[in-house]
Amino acid sequence: MVEVRLQKYLAECGVASRRKSEELIKSGQVAINGKVVTELGTKVSEKDEVTVEGRLVSQTEQKVYVLLNKPTGYVTTVKDQFGRASVVDLIKEIRERVYPVGRLDYDTSGLLILTNDGELTYHLTHPKHEIEKVYNAFIEGVPTEEEIKRFQEGLKIEDYITSPAKFRIIKKENRNTWVEIVIHEGKNRQVRKMCEAIGHKVIALKRIAIGSIILGNLEEGKWRYMRNEELDALKNFSIELSN
Numbered sequence: 001m002v003e004v005r006l007q008k009y010l011a012e013c014g015v016a017s018r019r020k021s022e023e024l025i026k027s028g029q030v031a032i033n034g035k036v037v038t039e040l041g042t043k044v045s046e047k048d049e050v051t052v053e054g055r056l057v058s059q060t061e062q063k064v065y066v067l068l069n070k071p072t073g074y075v076t077t078v079k080d081q082f083g084r085a086s087v088v089d090l091i092k093e094i095r096e097r098v099y100p101v102g103r104l105d106y107d108t109s110g111l112l113i114l115t116n117d118g119e120l121t122y123h124l125t126h127p128k129h130e131i132e133k134v135y136n137a138f139i140e141g142v143p144t145e146e147e148i149k150r151f152q153e154g155l156k157i158e159d160y161i162t163s164p165a166k167f168r169i170i171k172k173e174n175r176n177t178w179v180e181i182v183i184h185e186g187k188n189r190q191v192r193k194m195c196e197a198i199g200h201k202v203i204a205l206k207r208i209a210i211g212s213i214i215l216g217n218l219e220e221g222k223w224r225y226m227r228n229e230e231l232d233a234l235k236n237f238s239i240e241l242s243n
């Protein structure tokens with residue numbers, strides 16, 4: 001019988017991403033055959049009964065993949081300490097318990113992937129080789145060539161040096177500028193911090209693509225299931241990473 005590590009098993013069952021599953025284990029919320037387990041490497045097989053917060057998990061749940069055009073004014077966590085609306089409220093029709101791949105700020109809009117496929121989430125958000133994400137940002141002022149170069153080459157935000165990124169001016173509007181930004185990383189409020197680091201505060205931010213998946217004309221606040229070819233492209237990306 002095939003044995004897998006507990007966190008991988010939880011991710012495969014759609015409980016949460018592999019990293020979130022590790023947190024669940026460490027905080028004592030996972031039990032195998034009635035016994036709480038906090039050791040990350042613990043192996044399980046299909047014959048074991050695994051529960052999370054007392055709820056039995058199984059590998060039979062169908063995997064679903066959803067694209068949402070998130071409006072501003074929603075958090076991407078399921079619960080919010082300030083009681084703000086969650087993106088989960090916008091996908092109530094979906095029976096399966098899906099959760100966001102990565103995050104978007106409360107005041108950011110645009111493309112968000114939600115799924116119960118924890119393995120895919122794990123690969124797409126792995127810090128070493130995160131997938132390319134494309135943003136349209138409206139920033140204060142007009143950046144100089146020198147500032148753009150700093151942004152593109154990588155700059156210091158707090159204690160972190162960002163990887164090379166793309167930055168291109170789309171158009172100027174009054175005294176401000178619309179720009180297209182492409183980054184591979186997913187640090188908290190990274191685009192906003194990078195723009196601020198070159199002296200241009202973000203006025204509005206929208207994600208328009210994740211890898212080859214494009215937001216297109218999906219209406220704000222609406223969702224759709226991912227098309228097969230879109231899912232294949234994401235899975236191929238994730239397979240390339242694991243090799």
Ligand code: URA
Pocket residue numbers: 103104105106108188189190191192193205
């Ligand atoms: N970068 C940000 O600053 N915010 C987001 O929501 C996404 C990327």
